[in-house]
Amino acid sequence: MKLLEQKIREEGRVYSDDILKVDSFLNHQLDVDFLDALGEEFHRLYKDCEVNKLLTIEPNAIGVAALTAHRFHCPLVFAKKKPISKPSSNSYTARVHSHTHSTHNVTVSHRYLAKGDRVLIIDDVLANGSALAALLELCEQAGATVVGAGIVIEKTYRKGGQALRDRGVRIESLARIKAMSPEKGVSFAD
Amino acid sequence: MKLLEQKIREEGRVYSDDILKVDSFLNHQLDVDFLDALGEEFHRLYKDCEVNKLLTIEPNAIGVAALTAHRFHCPLVFAKKKPISKPSSNSYTARVHSHTHSTHNVTVSHRYLAKGDRVLIIDDVLANGSALAALLELCEQAGATVVGAGIVIEKTYRKGGQALRDRGVRIESLARIKAMSPEKGVSFAD
Numbered sequence: 001m002k003l004l005e006q007k008i009r010e011e012g013r014v015y016s017d018d019i020l021k022v023d024s025f026l027n028h029q030l031d032v033d034f035l036d037a038l039g040e041e042f043h044r045l046y047k048d049c050e051v052n053k054l055l056t057i058e059p060n061a062i063g064v065a066a067l068t069a070h071r072f073h074c075p076l077v078f079a080k081k082k083p084i085s086k087p088s089s090n091s092y093t094a095r096v097h098s099h100t101h102s103t104h105n106v107t108v109s110h111r112y113l114a115k116g117d118r119v120l121i122i123d124d125v126l127a128n129g130s131a132l133a134a135l136l137e138l139c140e141q142a143g144a145t146v147v148g149a150g151i152v153i154e155k156t157y158r159k160g161g162q163a164l165r166d167r168g169v170r171i172e173s174l175a176r177i178k179a180m181s182p183e184k185g186v187s188f189a190d
Numbered sequence: 191m192k193l194l195e196q197k198i199r200e201e202g203r204v205y206s207d208d209i210l211k212v213d214s215f216l217n218h219q220l221d222v223d224f225l226d227a228l229g230e231e232f233h234r235l236y237k238d239c240e241v242n243k244l245l246t247i248e249p250n251a252i253g254v255a256a257l258t259a260h261r262f263h264c265p266l267v268f269a270k271k272k273p274i275s276k277p278s279s280n281s282y283t284a285r286v287h288s289h290t291h292s293t294h295n296v297t298v299s300h301r302y303l304a305k306g307d308r309v310l311i312i313d314d315v316l317a318n319g320s321a322l323a324a325l326l327e328l329c330e331q332a333g334a335t336v337v338g339a340g341i342v343i344e345k346t347y348r349k350g351g352q353a354l355r356d357r358g359v360r361i362e363s364l365a366r367i368k369a370m371s372p373e374k375g376v377s378f379a380d
Contacts, residue, residue: 029302030266032259059249059268066253067260069222076220076253112219 001041001174004152005188007034014180018127026124026152030063038174039068042122042150045172046072049147051120053077055113055139057106057131064152065122072120077113079106079138092141094134106134108142115143126151126173129160136169148172156189191231191364195378197224198343204370208317216314216342220253228364229258232312232340235362236262239337241310243267245303245329247296247321254342255312262310267303269296269328284327287320296324298332305333316341316363319350326359338362346379 013021025031054076056065069076082105091107148170176189203211215221244266246255259266272295281297329336338360366379
């Protein structure tokens with residue numbers, strides 16, 4: 001999506017080959033009119049998939065996911081981050097092995113994910129794929145069908161996206177970064 | 191707002207005089223079309239206040255705040271929760287003394303709150319007022335003007351709202367609960 005690539009070039013700050021700050025519009029300050037345009041694009045991509053529910057993880061992608069859910073006129077569920085030590089009998093639970101944060105669980109109440117649901121997963125960044133894999137696992141536990149994932153920024157030089165596509169998951173990423181560095185900035189995949 | 195009172199009566203679960211679960215539409219699963227109607231009401235109340243930025247706290251109110259910000263066509267900033275032990279020289283920081291969670295800091299980057307901003311604060315619940323007071327403090331540190339706060343649910347039998355109104359803060363709460371219990375359910379203030 002050219003509009004997003006341009007926004008990343010203009011406002012993104014690259015601190016290393018792994019750290020891209022996009023907190024002027026996506027992660028801390030939310031440019032809601034811009035995020036609504038991303039939601040429109042996710043809707044265009046998935047509008048024929050009979051989606052009845054959207055799923056994301058707190059907190060970073062809730063804004064873009066809420067605006068996307070509004071395009072679908074479907075409820076949005078956000079999975080909650082919990083310490084590993086706190087399992088619950090009322091929730092689906094999966095583990096996230098983050099390379100930037102400590103390992104933690106994500107949970108969704110049994111009330112809000114069920115067999116028969118057709119779920120579109122929304123997340124802000126896809127790198128090693130651990131968070132997305134955990135959301136897929138929650139849906140699997142619930143017996144829900146995942147129609148696919150809508151990702152704002154994918155780092156294609158990490159292997160998470162490819163590994164999940166190899167498992168048959170449809171993933172649509174609006175910007176695909178193939179390399180980045182503080183010196184050269186961001187290069188996008190074609 | 192009658193529509194919200196009805197929703198709370200129908201879907202809210204009262205566990206004690208302090209705990210009301212509204213996670214079917216506000217805190218875990220988000221009924222985005224309903225939250226958009228709340229955003230429309232916040233916009234009606236504050237549309238003449240020259241708001242240029244909205245502010246909330248992660249994670250629970252990000253959804254309703256994003257849909258409200260979309261009504262204003264203004265950016266939304268969400269304050270981040272941090273442990274007390276991690277101050278930063280790049281952020282405004284204030285302390286939240288929660289009675290349900292441990293004491294923590296909330297922070298906003300210097301980049302995203304500034305003198306000259308006219309801020310509308312959005313939060314999901316107002317009880318003892320500690321979170322709202324912390325957001326007001328962040329704005330004060332930045333030299334920003336707070337035009338007011340938009341609250342989804344206020345517990346008027348807690349003293350936070352009145353104490354902040356006594357300091358001159360405009361607070362508009364869409365549902366005002368004067369009492370609740372598992373036996374009698376929720377009673378709203380007139």
